[in-house]
Structure formats: C-alpha cells, structure tokens
Amino acid sequence: MAVSTNNHLYAVTARKQADAGEFAKQYDVEKAYQSYQTLFDDPNVDIVYIATPHNSHFQQAYDSLMAANHMLYEKPMKVTLDECQILTALTKNKGLLLIEALWTYFLPAMQQAKAWLDDGRIGQLKHVKVDFGYPVPFAAGKDNTIRNMQEGVFLDMGIYPLAIADYFLKSDINNL
Incomplete structure (x- = not known):
C-alpha cells in the first residue's frame, strides 16, 4: 500500500484491541476495531486483507465475503479443497474479487x-x-x-x- 497511490488504509483489526490500536497509531489508520466482524461490516471497507494464521482464514474470509468485501489474503488460499470451492462459489455469486497473496x-x-x-x-x-x-x-x-x-x-x-x-x-x- 505504501507504493500505491490509489488506496487508503482505513481500518485494522486484531485478536487483541491493543495490537490493533498500536498498528493504527503507527501507520496512521483511521479505525482500529476489536472484532473482525465489525471491520467486515463497516460500509467504508472495500477490500479486506487477511494476514492471520491460516487455520483461521476460511471463517474470516467467509464472513468478510458475506459482508460483500473483496478479499486479499495471505497464503494458503484455503486449507481444504472444499473450503476453496465454497469461497470461490460465494465470490462468484456476489460478484467479488478473491485473491491469494503469495509475495514470491x-x-x-x-x-x-x-x-x-x-x-x-x-x-x-x-x-x-x-x-x-x-x-x-x-x-x-x-x-x-x-x-x-x-x-x-x-x-x-x-x-x-x-x-x-x-x-x-x-x-x-x-x-x-
């Protein structure tokens, strides 16, 4: 995001409110939420980047897509083929973008x-x-x-x- 001019880092959430607040302060982020669902439901959020441990990706991605957010999340895309197919179908049905972030x-x-x-x-x-x-x-x-x-x-x-x-x-x- 630091090298792109067509974005605005608007909100952050974390497993601990203190961590979200610290990140928001360090990177001048407007909102620091104490729950993922609150961030997902914020109407000012267009795209969500999930960087949590992969065993929590599916539920967070599902909840975010249900709230009509485009998704970019840290690898792996999903832990199982079934999870991948569920999210892919949900993304297609809602007309959203779902991208796996693999920096290499x-x-x-x-x-x-x-x-x-x-x-x-x-x-x-x-x-x-x-x-x-x-x-x-x-x-x-x-x-x-x-x-x-x-x-x-x-x-x-x-x-x-x-x-x-x-x-x-x-x-x-x-x-x-």
Missing part, C-alpha cells in the same frame, strides 16, 4: 529469472530444487505456533517451494 511471485528476481527462462536465455529447465525456511521460536501455549496450525509447517513455509516450482514449470504440477 512478485519478487523482481523471480520475475526476471522466469522471463529469461521463458525467452530461452538461460537454457531449458531440467531440475527444480527449492529450499525455504526461517526459525520459528517456540511459544508455549500460543495458538499461533506452527505446531498448533492445520497441516503444520507445510501450509506456512512449505507452500513457498511448491509455489516456486509451480511458477517455473511449464506443466501442471499436479501431473508430475
């Missing part, structure tokens, strides 16, 4: 490498090997630790190597 596709180095590969400048792709990881500190009793999320680390970090491989392959990764 937009990195200039990734886009340049893909362009060179597609143009044949760096030869043919023969093998894809992707490693991705970062340290996650253990937080006993926290509901946002990878250990407590659906599908564990795969949908949190494992999605990046899979997405990068899919980005560079010229065939459907499901057929490999």
Whole structure:
C-alpha cells in the first residue's frame, strides 16, 4: 500500500484491541476495531486483507465475503479443497474479487529469472530444487505456533517451494 497511490488504509483489526490500536497509531489508520466482524461490516471497507494464521482464514474470509468485501489474503488460499470451492462459489455469486497473496511471485528476481527462462536465455529447465525456511521460536501455549496450525509447517513455509516450482514449470504440477 505504501507504493500505491490509489488506496487508503482505513481500518485494522486484531485478536487483541491493543495490537490493533498500536498498528493504527503507527501507520496512521483511521479505525482500529476489536472484532473482525465489525471491520467486515463497516460500509467504508472495500477490500479486506487477511494476514492471520491460516487455520483461521476460511471463517474470516467467509464472513468478510458475506459482508460483500473483496478479499486479499495471505497464503494458503484455503486449507481444504472444499473450503476453496465454497469461497470461490460465494465470490462468484456476489460478484467479488478473491485473491491469494503469495509475495514470491512478485519478487523482481523471480520475475526476471522466469522471463529469461521463458525467452530461452538461460537454457531449458531440467531440475527444480527449492529450499525455504526461517526459525520459528517456540511459544508455549500460543495458538499461533506452527505446531498448533492445520497441516503444520507445510501450509506456512512449505507452500513457498511448491509455489516456486509451480511458477517455473511449464506443466501442471499436479501431473508430475
């Protein structure tokens, strides 16, 4: 949002009101809500970006779409195929936009490498090997630790190597 001139960061919500208020103050956001539904129901909200842990994405996306908000949310799009199909149908029926945010596709180095590969400048792709990881500190009793999320680390970090491989392959990764 910082590099776009066609937007206005209007409202924020968080699991804790204090966190929402702190974020709003730091980034000059007009509204800081203590509930997700209050934000979803605000008539001044056009599009919602959800960046919560993936095990809460479906319900938040569903509630936001029911309130007629366009959606952009952090990967993964959904935890199950059924959830994806429900949200896709709801989006289509309401004439809304639903987009998964996967930042790796937009990195200039990734886009340049893909362009060179597609143009044949760096030869043919023969093998894809992707490693991705970062340290996650253990937080006993926290509901946002990878250990407590659906599908564990795969949908949190494992999605990046899979997405990068899919980005560079010229065939459907499901057929490999």
